[in-house]
Amino acid sequence: MIRVQTEDFDFATEVARLSDGNASVGGVCSFVGLVRDMAGDEEISAMTLEHYPGMTEKALAGIEAEAHARWPLQDTLIIHRYGKLLPGERIVLVAASSAHRDAAFDACRFLIDWLKTKAPFWKLEEAGGEARWVDAKSSDDTAAARWGGGGGDKAE
Amino acid sequence: MIRVQTEDFDFATEVARLSDGNASVGGVCSFVGLVRDMAGDEEISAMTLEHYPGMTEKALAGIEAEAHARWPLQDTLIIHRYGKLLPGERIVLVAASSAHRDAAFDACRFLIDWLKTKAPFWKLEEAGGEARWVDAKSSDDTAAARWGGGGGDKAE
């Protein structure tokens, strides 16, 4: 399941859905990304996420489908917020459930790694009264590349 | 933080503690292990976890300390239940929070991998009216070995 929304989500309810009523699930791995209060040595007052409606949903559904093609999963979940967020607020939740923990861990990490280089979101950071677009990190390209099969938002 | 208990835990509350009031946390990775309803092609009716009071807490505290020595973490959590559990019930929760997701993922997986070979818990499975002790899996030894530094419950 994927969701793109401005509102916050209920972490426990969302993650519970990946195993509720399905006792063939042996493990659920989840990751929550939060707005940090610092960027380098500068204090962040807010973060605004812009996205590309339509393409975002397509990209996330594609990433989810790829995870299911690669691992024996019971279920997966991607929730990504957009709009203005404050430090400490949740940005994203990814989760995967499987009979075995290795698949759950690998798939969960794959979801966030691919999302970070393929899903059309952009962060605008506010610090010291100024707003600036966050630069993409080469470490995210490296993280995505370890899964093979597709060069992120660069030409494929 | 570590806890060894018979009662269930509130997943959201426990995981939220790893980032609440600390906006330097960029990501929280968590893993929940559940009792599955099948072992091979046999239906499981219940699972009883025995442990070694005293040593369990020491072992878990040692695993947690090792995670903090290896990664820049804000916080970690291990909750492990014992006693009689039914299929679908939670057995264990491990979680790690960090400024960056790679440390959170690695540490979370390390916690469960080491726990599975070092913490003194034993599973008694009930299936078809019989109870039998679950055999240790060599895949768990392999998973723990990838982190180096200690051969599980075998002589070190």
Add this chain to the structure above:
Amino acid sequence: MKIIYFAWVREKTGTAEETFERPDGVDDVAALIQWLKGRGEGYQTAFADPAMVRVAVNQEHVGVDHRLADGDEVAFFPPVTGG
């Protein structure tokens, strides 16, 4: 065709979205970028370093050699930074 701009590419072009007939000779993304740069200083600044701009056609990531068809939805944006 419909052209959409996001993040700082939108701010530099000063345009969020525009629709026009595909100009003669604009057969691929590279040609479209060249053509857009002729539209004014904002566009020139936005596309000054082509390595910094990503492209999606009909909501799929593509390279600058991607062939364009009438009615395509083309989006230009910086490298993504979600998650």
Add this chain to the structure above:
Amino acid sequence: MKIIYFAWVREKTGTAEETFERPDGVDDVAALIQWLKGRGEGYQTAFADPAMVRVAVNQEHVGVDHRLADGDEVAFFPPVTGG
């Protein structure tokens, strides 16, 4: 010394916990296992395949060559299966 048994090791020895003075010559874990096997059939069955039994002394995993001291807490158990 205090000896504790867990899981099927406990079931086979028929003993959860016992306390006695360290016998003469029982200087390490291997010697203790040998001595315990002399205590009856249940113990012999429990320690029949030493590779299947793990040991902790004073709540730390050790090998069978670990030296024993008076007052040690020694635990025998199968490979762990938690998580």
